[in-house]
Amino acid sequence: xxxxxxxxxxxxxxxxxxxxxxxxxxxxxxxxxxxxxxxxxxxxxxxxxxxxxxxxxxxxxxxxxxxxxxxxxxxxxxxxxxxxxxxxxxxxxxxxxxxxxxxxxxxxxxxxxxxxxxxxxxxxxxxxxxxxxxxxxxxxxxxxxxxxxxxxxxxxxxxxxxxxxxxxxxxxxxxxxxxxxxxxxxxxxxxxxxxxxxxxxxxxxxxxxxxxxxxxxxxxxxxxxxxxxxxxxxxxxxxxxxxxxxxxxxxxxxxxxxxxxxxxxxxxxxxxxxxxxxxxxxxxxxxxxxxxxxxxxxxxxxxxxxxxxxxxxxxxxxxxxxxxxxxxxxxxxxxxxxxxxxxxxxxxxxxxxxxxxxxxxxxxxxxxxxxxxxxxxxxxxxxxxxxxxxxxxxxxxxxxxxxxxxxxxxxxxxxxxxxxxxxxxxxxxxxxxxxxxxxxxxxxxxxxxxxxxxxxxxxxxxxxxxxxxxxxxxxxxxxxxxxxxxxxxxxxxxxxxxxxxxxxxxxxxxxxxxxxxxxxxxxxxxxxxxx
Amino acid sequence: xxxxxxxxxxxxxxxxxxxxxxxxxxxxxxxxxxxxxxxxxxxxxxxxxxxxxxxxxxxxxxxxxxxxxxxxxxxxxxxxxxxxxxxxxxxxxxxxxxxxxxxxxxxxxxxxxxxxxxxxxxxxxxxxxxxxxxxxxxxxxxxxxxxxxxxxxxxxxxxxxxxxxxxxxxxxxxxxxxxxxxxxxxxxxxxxxxxxxxxxxxxxxxxxxxxxxxxxxxxxxxxxxxxxxxxxxxxxxxxxxxxxxxxxxxxxxxxxxxxxxxxxxxxxxxxxxxxxxxxxxxxxxxxxxxxxxxxxxxxxxxxxxxxxxxxxxxxxxxxxxxxxxxxxxxxxxxxxxxxxx
Ligand code: SF4
Numbered sequence: 001x002x003x004x005x006x007x008x009x010x011x012x013x014x015x016x017x018x019x020x021x022x023x024x025x026x027x028x029x030x031x032x033x034x035x036x037x038x039x040x041x042x043x044x045x046x047x048x049x050x051x052x053x054x055x056x057x058x059x060x061x062x063x064x065x066x067x068x069x070x071x072x073x074x075x076x077x078x079x080x081x082x083x084x085x086x087x088x089x090x091x092x093x094x095x096x097x098x099x100x101x102x103x104x105x106x107x108x109x110x111x112x113x114x115x116x117x118x119x120x121x122x123x124x125x126x127x128x129x130x131x132x133x134x135x136x137x138x139x140x141x142x143x144x145x146x147x148x149x150x151x152x153x154x155x156x157x158x159x160x161x162x163x164x165x166x167x168x169x170x171x172x173x174x175x176x177x178x179x180x181x182x183x184x185x186x187x188x189x190x191x192x193x194x195x196x197x198x199x200x201x202x203x204x205x206x207x208x209x210x211x212x213x214x215x216x217x218x219x220x221x222x223x224x225x226x227x228x229x230x231x232x233x234x235x236x237x238x239x240x241x242x243x244x245x246x247x248x249x250x251x252x253x254x255x256x257x258x259x260x261x262x263x264x265x266x267x268x269x270x271x272x273x274x275x276x277x278x279x280x281x282x283x284x285x286x287x288x289x290x291x292x293x294x295x296x297x298x299x300x301x302x303x304x305x306x307x308x309x310x311x312x313x314x315x316x317x318x319x320x321x322x323x324x325x326x327x328x329x330x331x332x333x334x335x336x337x338x339x340x341x342x343x344x345x346x347x348x349x350x351x352x353x354x355x356x357x358x359x360x361x362x363x364x365x366x367x368x369x370x371x372x373x374x375x376x377x378x379x380x381x382x383x384x385x386x387x388x389x390x391x392x393x394x395x396x397x398x399x400x401x402x403x404x405x406x407x408x409x410x411x412x413x414x415x416x417x418x419x420x421x422x423x424x425x426x427x428x429x430x431x432x433x434x435x436x437x438x439x440x441x442x443x444x445x446x447x448x449x450x451x452x453x454x455x456x457x458x459x460x461x462x463x464x465x466x467x468x469x470x471x472x473x474x475x476x477x478x479x480x481x482x483x484x485x486x487x488x489x490x491x492x493x494x495x496x497x498x499x500x501x502x503x504x505x506x507x508x509x510x511x512x513x514x515x516x517x518x519x520x521x522x523x524x525x526x527x528x529x530x531x
Numbered sequence: 532x533x534x535x536x537x538x539x540x541x542x543x544x545x546x547x548x549x550x551x552x553x554x555x556x557x558x559x560x561x562x563x564x565x566x567x568x569x570x571x572x573x574x575x576x577x578x579x580x581x582x583x584x585x586x587x588x589x590x591x592x593x594x595x596x597x598x599x600x601x602x603x604x605x606x607x608x609x610x611x612x613x614x615x616x617x618x619x620x621x622x623x624x625x626x627x628x629x630x631x632x633x634x635x636x637x638x639x640x641x642x643x644x645x646x647x648x649x650x651x652x653x654x655x656x657x658x659x660x661x662x663x664x665x666x667x668x669x670x671x672x673x674x675x676x677x678x679x680x681x682x683x684x685x686x687x688x689x690x691x692x693x694x695x696x697x698x699x700x701x702x703x704x705x706x707x708x709x710x711x712x713x714x715x716x717x718x719x720x721x722x723x724x725x726x727x728x729x730x731x732x733x734x735x736x737x738x739x740x741x742x743x744x745x746x747x748x749x750x751x752x753x754x755x756x757x758x759x760x761x762x763x764x765x766x767x768x769x770x771x772x773x774x775x776x777x778x779x780x781x782x783x784x785x786x787x788x789x790x791x792x793x794x795x796x797x798x799x800x801x802x803x804x805x806x807x808x809x810x811x812x813x814x815x816x817x818x819x820x821x822x823x824x825x826x827x828x829x830x831x832x833x834x835x836x837x838x839x840x841x842x843x844x845x846x847x848x849x850x851x852x853x854x855x856x857x858x859x860x861x862x863x864x865x866x867x868x869x870x871x872x
């Protein structure tokens with residue numbers, strides 16, 4: 001954490017209110033995100049217990065598994081989830097715009113530009129917390145190798161039709177979420193933590209209720225008091241006012257409320273199975289419904305506060321204007337989405353269980369470059385982020401006090417103007433160090449020449465002044481201008497908006513799947529498997 | 532009085548080895564859960580009965596078939612005779628002695644043996660503490676391997692790294708305790724890797740992976756060597772301090788707890804029952820550690836929120852102190868950036 005963020009935390013402690021860590025929004029927010037709040041059964045690898053899902057804050061769809069150990073009920077849950085998520089995803093696949101991509105011609109081996117479709121917009125899934133993101137990955141992993149009866153009539157426990165496809169999409173979202181700055185799958189806690197500093201530690205900031213208590217505090221109560229209530233406050237029955245944001249549930253909820261309700265449900269099912277005549281069957285079916293409704297009510301009571309908190313987070317973030325370069329990163333997300341759409345249409349098998357070495361290395365490299373790009377873009381978009389880089393000596397804001405025209409000594413002299421600038425910052429400059437400023441959204445390079453005795457710095461501008469001897473109008477700063485210079489490059493990537501190789505479908509020369517020539521086999525099924 | 536150090540106590544020891552308050556309370560066998568409730572800041576730990584039942588069922592499955600299932604996980608298909616010695620005995624001292632005897636006999640016998648829930652003892656801060664690993668396997672060649680059975684899944688051969696890390700830290704303490712017994716047993720050697728057993732993928736079938744705990748061992752050894760002896764901590768207490776949770780009033784207990792210094796850091800929240808109580812104290816005192824250990828590291832000699840902010844605003848502090856200087860620049864840059872919103 002930079003000293004500036006630490007200071008923000010301390011100010012939050014003092015004022016009892018969260019303090020800004022950003023002046024703009026650094027993540028894309030869809031106009032129509034899909035919020036997913038999942039719950040899982042304690043101690044089980046991934047037996048879902050229920051979820052709230054939907055795009056309308058006022059109308060979540062409630063999905064519940066009344067007996068998480070029952071495979072049929074779990075499948076029904078996943079089928080319902082597919083019914084909510086896939087139409088949402090599909091609504092983005094058909095609206096496309098034309099885009100260009102350079103590809104290697106298989107015959108000539110030359111790079112050629114081809115026109116391809118790029119989805120005009122992409123889905124965005126928001127879950128409450130990082131644990132929720134992990135859970136999306138887990139759900140994806142558990143479903144993508146399932147077989148439906150149509151794929152394999154022999155399969156012992158066929159999955160409902162669209163479940164494997166949902167698994168592939170959730171896997172893709174989960175994988176994309178590992179790319180810094182990506183926004184296909186986001187968590188509310190990460191979003192809030194990027195933009196505000198609370199007066200508590202980053203560990204406590206993982207609790208959505210406590211985090212919101214600091215950020216959304218109004219009235220006389222301090223953030224710390226409100227957060228404490230969110231963390232620990234219980235009603236007279238011992239239940240939390242603010243249930244955990246999932247997927248784990250509160251043990252007190254499990255033990256006092258849920259376990260007895262599930263037991264009642266089990267008994268009602270047994271009773272129904274052993275009903276001897278129609279009349280008693282009707283009556284027992286009624287009891288089963290009552291038991292099931294009770295479980296639904298209980299699960300909803302745990303989910304609803306989190307659902308509301310996620311939407312409240314979205315609302316708070318919408319109040320911040322988007323950073324200028326956020327759209328650029330969203331374009332990469334759209335490429336990622338389009339690439340996966342194409343892979344599915346092309347009939348590729350699901351993502352392998354483990355990446356082969358080449359793919360793994362490529363992904364790692366892509367994530368690293370996304371990270372440095374994100375850091376650069378955030379600093380350029382936001383003076384508060386830039387302030388951290390200035391403090392670290394990686395950027396400086398300076399006023400131009402003098403401009404001296406000069407030219408290169410080649411046959412066709414190009415402009416190489418010298419700027420004398422004054423700054424209170426302390427950049428780590430050595431002779432020849434390159435520095436960059438943003439000129440109409442593009443980086444302009446200068447190099448450090450020397451420091452003057454009075455402390456001012458001399459820089460030489462080296463590019464973006466046009467082809468003539470005289471610099472193009474507006475390409476050289478004027479006396480009195482205050483300019484932010486960075487020691488880091490603004491866009492390290494070549495072909496910035498092209499999809500990464502991993503995102504390229506095999507029909508478009510994507511990566512060979514070197515170690516998995518055959519589609520992967522489904523997981524072995526055992527009588528007690530969970531998903 | 533020795534008493535079992537459970538997994539949570541071990542985790543708390545690893546999370547905050549330097550805390551004298553925790554050391555004394557654990558060393559004295561005080562029920563910290565009850566203490567925290569009585570102090571008005573109950574611990575938020577609890578176990579869901581679903582997790583409990585599933586965990587027990589899974590452990591039983593792993594240990595089924597007279598230990599053969601576990602040996603299969605170790606890669607031994609045909610173990611021959613597998614001894615599963617009876618370890619029951621009266622009282623913890625008896626169980627510790629029984630475990631040592633069983634280990635010796637099994638090592639001498641030169642066959643495979645599975646010790647189910649052995650009891651070990653280890654000196655922690657100068658006082659004996661008892662430890663109960665899930666199992667120990669004795670190899671025919673005299674090697675002993677600690678087995679840790681967890682209910683988090685291993686998916687495609689990998690489990691959650693932070694959970695594996697916690698299991699490794701816990702197992703390292705068992706290895707240390709076993710080494711004391713091994714030192715007195717001819718031909719015995721304790722393996723420095725442990726067997727972590729977890730459910731495979733989404734099933735309840737066990738799968739295992741061998742986890743090298745050498746790093747955790749040296750960290751734990753160092754931490755244990757550095758602990759202040761409990762007697763010393765106790766000697767520094769004012770006379771008449773007791774932690775009788777049943778007998779004392781909340782106010783008396785509060786004073787008693789207050790008389791032992793704490794070392795609160797946010798890591799306590801996931802490890803120690805007293806965390807909410809200590810956090811309240813740390814926050815009340817304006818301690819910057821409440822925001823994280825790294826925060827403390829950044830702020831040099833300034834330890835309270837008030838001091839840091841006063842220094843940053845130029846109201847206090849020595850401008851030549853590099854921390855104070857950096858704080859002032861940070862504050863100025865932050866203010867400038869916020870002003871152009
Ligand atoms: S919570 Fe308190 S007693 Fe427990 S380890 Fe932390 S500081 Fe020590």
